[in-house]
Amino acid sequence: MRRAIDTLFGRLVVIVIGMLVLSHVAWFAIIRFERDNVQTRFAVEEAVFLVEAVRQHITNTPDQPLPPRVRLVALNRPDVPKQPDEDTPPPLQRFVEDLKDRLPDGTEVRLNEPGGPPSVWVHGAKDDGWIVVPVQPLRPPRSRDRMLVWLALIFSTAVLAALCGAWQLQYPLRALAQAVGRFGRGQPTPPVPERGPRELRQLTHGFNQMVREVSQTENDRAVMLAGVAHDLKTPLARLRLRAEMMDDEKMRDGVVRDVDSMAHIVDQFLVFAHDRPDGSEPVPVDEQCERIVRAYRAVAPGAQPIRLKLEAGPAFVLPAASLDRLLSNLLDNAHAYGAPPVVIETRREAKGWVLSVSDHGRGIAPEDLIKASRPFVRLDPARGGSGHSGLGLAIVERLARRAGGECEIGNRAEGGLQVAMTFPFDTATRPAQERRAGPQHEERAL
Known part of the structure; x- marks a missing residue:
């Protein structure tokens, strides 16, 4: 509170x-x-x-x-x-x-x-x-009420003037705090106007410079990852074509699996390097979860069972593309490292909408939880896994923050890993045009 x-x-x-x-x-x-x-x-x-x-x-x-x-x-x-x-x-x-x-x-x-x-x-x-x-009376009768009225009038005027001054002083700090929160969530952060006292202007200038440098570094890394991943797609396609032409069936299946694994890693690289706002239209999360689960079961009939506990209702909406990527990565992660059943849950809480995916496996060691969402980190001792890039949970956290939410990774008391994402009530309902506008629109809005 x-x-x-x-x-x-x-x-x-x-x-x-x-x-x-x-x-x-x-x-x-x-x-x-x-x-x-x-x-x-x-x-x-x-x-x-x-x-x-x-x-x-x-x-x-x-x-x-x-x-x-x-x-x-x-x-x-x-x-x-x-x-x-x-x-x-x-x-x-x-x-x-x-x-x-x-x-x-x-x-x-x-x-x-x-x-x-x-x-x-x-x-x-x-x-x-x-x-x-x-002699004059030492305490002549005077109206105290008049003095108190004047004091109350002066006090009220002084309070109003002081409150206006305090508001003008804290307003730039409030804008800076909001920008820091957006930057921490990985959302587009436009430059903050440099206003207020000299120390505050210096602080704002330093923050804007830091955002520009970090954004430039992120863009350079994204361009590098996207370029490498894109360039790998063509040789991988040729490798798969040649593998299909092999006579030895056992060797052919092994090479195809390796190529598919490499293709999956390349796709993860592309998703992680993608740094543009999601311009897709919002869709009800409960309905989209049902559709994704049906499609998942159709593609992989022998996959682990998935349970749905959807209680958010039609008011909980998210951009369709971001929601598909979130659930796909979480389901792949749960099926690769967890144990059945996998539970997808939505609900409404006091601080916002909650979307969570949990499994019933061994979970992650407590000392490794802080590293779980770092890019290119594979927790093999706790979660097994080979042939993966270590980007699954990093992508989930980045997509959740880009959509305005927060991602929390932890172990369930009953066992298994749980990834819970909380989205504010007003974040997911922004028009698609506003999300497509990106940082320029955000700057105009401020």
């Missing part, structure tokens, strides 16, 4: 959202803290200004009335507030301490009792009484 967190985009989303949440929470806390400090400093400066203004007023114009909410109170008045104690809220304690620091030494500062208008009582060493001046 795929998880979104496993993708590069998913992890970028988690990192971006996490960093944005952390930064917004930090900024919210800093703004609130700084707002309280600014309020405290403003209230202190305002109170100091008023106290100094009252003192100047008393000194210069004592006969003039004081401004509203500013009073002079005698020292022995019973309504003088008490000294701030430990129960005073920390912001008010900080306000009193800051105010004392701004006033001359020895100044007493007290706060009005709760319930009345906010004011501060100040008595200096040269004052005849208490100077009572109003």
Whole structure:
């Protein structure tokens, strides 16, 4: 099961959202803290200004009335507030301490009792009484909802912008990953556009160069194999003709068998060297399996029995030519090295369509399974066999990958070899024109 967190985009989303949440929470806390400090400093400066203004007023114009909410109170008045104690809220304690620091030494500062208008009582060493001046509330009522709305709006905008940036960053990587997957499956791989940061462009350029060099090497090898195999067909035909003209029947049959074996190897070379997309029309796999088995039984009546377990239904289709080659190679391999019965099975699984061919022979030694699909490797100790090119399973794997599937070779728990090929649901249903177009069409599609 795929998880979104496993993708590069998913992890970028988690990192971006996490960093944005952390930064917004930090900024919210800093703004609130700084707002309280600014309020405290403003209230202190305002109170100091008023106290100094009252003192100047008393000194210069004592006969003039004081401004509203500013009073002079005698020292022995019973309504003088008490000294701030430990129960005073920390912001008010900080306000009193800051105010004392701004006033001359020895100044007493007290706060009005709760319930009345906010004011501060100040008595200096040269004052005849208490100077009572109003102060701004240290925590004025503010709408937190408005701040949260703005934070949510900024956060949403930042997340959308970050997600767009993350998508633009991971899109070239996604295209490169898809191209790597296609190249690993042996499918035509068009050049990947070199986009994104410098390191990513360098990586894409290196991958494109590697694909070109590997493709050129594969083409050279395919041309060489095809040329050798094609040139061998004519002398093999002449050898068979001369063998048919031999008088000794026993020698004639032996030479004909050898020539047929060599012809089979040459045909395998040609199939392995063939590197073009299959342009044949898709056919239902279940129906084609039945036809191939009937034809196989008609050509070789004494061959090993073949059982069919076809459960995929008509929706499972593959190109006719590729399917014929796949089954022919697998049936030949099972009849040459396995034991009856041979079972052809199709089914539908969560990850795609499955086509498997299995026998009931000895299978392949576990240490040789990794070499089973390599070209020109013959596992004689495990599978016997002589007069073969070692291309049967290599051809099967190449054809399966060329059709968009994956090939898995392993031993059955009950004994015998099983070759299971899995094809995605949308791979086998591409139109034949798209498959014939090959790499050029794939490049245009990207």
